[in-house]
Each structure stands twice: as C-alpha cells, then as structure tokens.
Amino acid sequence: MADIKNKRHSEWSSRFAFILAATGSAVGLGNIWKFPYITGENGGGAFVIVYLLCVVVIGIPIMMAETMIGRRGRQNPVNAMKTLAQEAGADSRWRYLGWLGVAAGVIILSYYSVIAGWAMAYVLKSISGTFIDGSAQQIGGFFDAFVKDSGAQVFWHTSFMVITMLVVVRGVREGLEKAVRFLMPSLFILLILLVGYAMNTDAYDQGLSFMFDPDFSKITGSSILTAMGHAFFTLSLGMGAIMVYGSYLPKDVSISQTAFMVAGADTLVALLAGIAIFPLVFANGLEPSTGPGLIFQTLPIAFGQMTGGVIFGTLFFVLLFFAALSSSISLIEPAVAWMVENKGYSRVKTCVFLGAGVWFLGLGTVFSFNEWADFTFLGKNIFECLDFLTANIMLPAGGLLIAVFSGWVMTRTQSRDELQLNNKGLYYCWFILVRYVSPAAVFLVFIHVLGIL
Numbered sequence: 415m416a417d418i419k420n421k422r423h424s425e426w427s428s429r430f431a432f433i434l435a436a437t438g439s440a441v442g443l444g445n446i447w448k449f450p451y452i453t454g455e456n457g458g459g460a461f462v463i464v465y466l467l468c469v470v471v472i473g474i475p476i477m478m479a480e481t482m483i484g485r486r487g488r489q490n491p492v493n494a495m496k497t498l499a500q501e502a503g504a505d506s507r508w509r510y511l512g513w514l515g516v517a518a519g520v521i522i523l524s525y526y527s528v529i530a531g532w533a534m535a536y537v538l539k540s541i542s543g544t545f546i547d548g549s550a551q552q553i554g555g556f557f558d559a560f561v562k563d564s565g566a567q568v569f570w571h572t573s574f575m576v577i578t579m580l581v582v583v584r585g586v587r588e589g590l591e592k593a594v595r596f597l598m599p600s601l602f603i604l605l606i607l608l609v610g611y612a613m614n615t616d617a618y619d620q621g622l623s624f625m626f627d628p629d630f631s632k633i634t635g636s637s638i639l640t641a642m643g644h645a646f647f648t649l650s651l652g653m654g655a656i657m658v659y660g661s662y663l664p665k666d667v668s669i670s671q672t673a674f675m676v677a678g679a680d681t682l683v684a685l686l687a688g689i690a691i692f693p694l695v696f697a698n699g700l701e702p703s704t705g706p707g708l709i710f711q712t713l714p715i716a717f718g719q720m721t722g723g724v725i726f727g728t729l730f731f732v733l734l735f736f737a738a739l740s741s742s743i744s745l746i747e748p749a750v751a752w753m754v755e756n757k758g759y760s761r762v763k764t765c766v767f768l769g770a771g772v773w774f775l776g777l778g779t780v781f782s783f784n785e786w787a788d789f790t791f792l793g794k795n796i797f798e799c800l801d802f803l804t805a806n807i808m809l810p811a812g813g814l815l816i817a818v819f820s821g822w823v824m825t826r827t828q829s830r831d832e833l834q835l836n837n838k839g840l841y842y843c844w845f846i847l848v849r850y851v852s853p854a855a856v857f858l859v860f861i862h863v864l865g866i867l
C-alpha cells in the first residue's frame with residue numbers, strides 16, 4: 415500500500431489486487447506454522463471442526479463487515495470507526511475500537527517477527543545442506559540448539575523487522591504486490607508437493623485421521639477459545655488490517671465474493687499444511703503436541719530425504735518468509751496509517767519509531783525460548799502470554815465489537831448500500847450472523863472460559 419496520506423482516496427488497481435493483498439495478509443505463519451502446532455496441541459480432528467465452524471459462522475461475516483467499514487470509512491481504522499459512528503449518529507468513542515486493533519497489531523508483530531526470523535534462518539540451513547539425511551532426532555536437535563542461541567534469535571528478529579519496515583516505508587504497491595502475485599501460487603504448489611510426499615509415507619492415513627476424525631472428548635473450553643481465536647488470527651480479523659485494505663477497495667467490487675475467496679484460500683493453505691505435516695510426525699515417531707517448533711522439526715526431515723530436497727527446502731522457507739512478510743506489513747499498517755494521518759508524522763519517522771518499538775517488544779519473545787524460559791505468568795512464558803492476549807482475547811474482542819458495530823450501530827441503509835448484496839436472502843443471512851450469531855458466539859466462549867458457564 416502506498417503512502418496513505420498522499421493517496422488517501424486511491425484504490426487498488428483491480429479487484430484482483432485487493433484479493434491478493436488480503437490473501438497475502440491472511441495467509442502467513444498462522445496457516446503454516448501455527449495451525450498445525452495448535453491442532454497438535456489440542457488433539458486434532460475435533461479442534462479442526464470447531465476452527466472451520468468459526469471461520470464460516472464468525473470469520474466470513476466479520477471479514478465482510480471489516481471490509482465494508484473500511485471501504486465506507488476510507489481512512490485508517492481509528493478514523494473510519496469515528497466517521498461511521500458519526501454518520502450513524504452514534505458515539506464517537508467507537509474510535510477506541512480502532513485503537514484496540516492498532517495495539518493488537520503491534521503486539522502480534524513483535525512475536526510474529528521472531529518466528530519469521532526462524533524461517534529466514536532455515537533458508538540458510540536448508541541451502542547449506544544441513545538437513546540432508548538428517549534423522550528426526552538430529553533435526554529436532556538443530557531446532558532446540560537454534561532457539562536456545564539468543565544471539566542468533568536477536569539477529570534474525572532484527573533482520574526481519576528491518577526488512578518489514580523497509581517495505582512499509584516504501585509502500586507495498588510496487589514491490590510486494592508484484593512479488594505476492596507470483597509467490598502465493600508458488601507456495602501453494604510447493605505445499606501440494608509436500609502433501610504428495612506425505613502421501614507416500616506409511617503414516618499418511620494416521621495423519622489424516624488425526625486431523626479429520628473428531629474426538630470431541632478432547633475438546634475443552636480453552637481449546638474452543640484457541641480455535642476461535644485462531645479463526646480471527648488466520649483471517650487477519652479483529653484488528654483493522656482488512657479494514658485498512660478495504661479502504662482502498664473500489665466501490666463496484668463485491669465484498670461478499672472477495673471475502674469468500676480470501677477465506678477459502680486461507681483455509682485451504684492451512685489444511686494442506688496440516689495434511690503435509692501430520693503424516694511426517696507419525697511416520698517419524700514424533701509427538702504432534704511439541705508446540706511452536708513443529709514445522710521446523712518435521713518438514714526438514716522430508717526435505718532431507720527427498721530428491722531435490724535442498725532446492726525444495728530452500729524454496730519452501732523462502733516462500734514462508736514472503737508469506738510472513740506480506741502478513742507483517744498488514745499487522746503494522748493500521749498503526750502506521752494512524753500516525754501518518756492523525757499525528758502528521760512522516761512515513762519514514764513513523765516507521766523508524768514503530769519499528770524500534772516492535773523490535774524491542776519482540777525481545778521478550780526471543781528470550782522466552784532461552785534466557786527467560788523459566789519466567790512464566792499463569793504457566794505461560796512471555797511468548798505464550800502475548801499470543802494468548804492477542805489471538806485469544808484482543809482479536810475476538812475486536813471482532814465482537816466490529817460485529818456489534820455493523821449489526822447494531824450502523825443503519826441497515828448504510829450496510830446494505832455498502833455491501834450491495836443484490837440477493838435479499840444473502841443480506842439477511844449476513845445481517846443475522848453479525849447482529850446475533852457472531853457476537854453471541856464470541857461472548858459465550860469468553861464467559862465459558864472464564865468459568866461462568
């Protein structure tokens with residue numbers, strides 16, 4: 415996205431450009447790194463079903479709502495909320511919802527950058543042939559040693575932050591948009607290749623049944639919260655990223671169609687990642703519940719064994735890095751847009767300031783894997799606390815309020831005019847979902863986890 419201030423009323427070059435940018439934001443570490451490991455930690459099949467349900471019932475309607483608010487507001491989330499609230503004759507304090515999103519984006523990026531740094535480091539490991547013929551133990555050992563090396567962690571985290579801010583400073587239209595056009599399909603093809611590899615392992619059926627045979631006895635309140643939180647995280651919802659992107663959407667583009675396409679592509683990538691990874695987990699006698707290191711401990715085994723593995727492995731981590739980059743830009747864009755538009759800072763100054771802040775915050779995550787590993791709060795280390803706070807609390811809370819805003823505060827004339835759903839039934843379906851179903855679902859999960867229900 416180019417300089418927001420100068421191109422306040424600019425638009426995506428086409429519907430396709432928006433779909434690409436939104437898919438670039440949605441598809442990221444959440445799909446390939448986080449989805450498999452939280453599925454592993456939460457027992458598999460039943461968790462996947464709850465997650466899919468959340469995507470359809472809560473995610474898609476809220477994605478439409480966010481895009482709609484963005485397009486109608488045509489500014490950063492804080493201002494968009496304020497303008498639309500005024501237009502509807504409601505309290506302008508709705509702008510604080512924009513704030514919540516800005517804060518969530520900053521916190522998420524702080525740990526997102528550390529993990530993206532892992533992907534960068536793994537490009538080098540892969541290209542130098544580290545994984546060739548590596549056993550599961552060796553590859554697990556590499557990973558453990560790597561995360562314990564705090565110097566290396568700081569280096570990669572710093573590198574990723576610098577690259578992210580450089581892209582954000584220059585605007586993503588020219589560079590990243592073009593790159594994503596080519597990289598997204600490549601990532602997809604590579605995932606299919608990995609699925610093909612997984613199909614040839616003895617444990618393919620076992621991997622599939624872990625992912626798709628539901629055992630609801632494994633579902634707890636907290637796993638429902640995690641599944642719901644992940645639906646928000648993976649679709650980039652609840653914090654204004656899609657809202658900012660929506661603010662550049664031309665008026666004649668169908669919001670519902672684009673939301674379905676983005677959510678569909680995102681879900682497909684996550685499922686493919688799971689199908690590629692779980693057979694490898696079982697074929698190598700590993701545990702599905704090993705946590706954030708899961709893909710780094712499993713996929714390199716496959717790369718180490720397959721012909722051309724050095725090339726495919728390197729390519730895979732390069733693509734993972736780009737997928738992370740196109741998401742990290744959207745994590746920081748609401749904060750950048752707000753500082754540029756409302757505080758009048760230059761884009762460069764804003765990026766230096768925000769980049770340094772996020773980098774500093776990220777050190778907490780870096781050290782939670784080594785020096786400060788024993789420092790916990792309610793049994794969670796710093797990384798786990800930040801992840802829980804953002805993905806499981808801030809994003810769903812933001813999403814809940816966005817749903818309430820579009821279902822209760824905005825007038826039906828406003829939303830109908832903006833969504834332009836010609837089919838009346840479809841409009842009412844969306845309306846009932848954002849007015850009643852999504853807020854109630856998020857609220858119920860929250861109070862259930864608090865132990866009130």
Ligand code: PHE
Pocket residue numbers: 439440441442443444445522646647648649650651653655741742744745
């Ligand atoms: N959706 C991104 C992912 O799955 C993460 C993200 C969350 C990006 C929230 C923007 C906003 O990796």
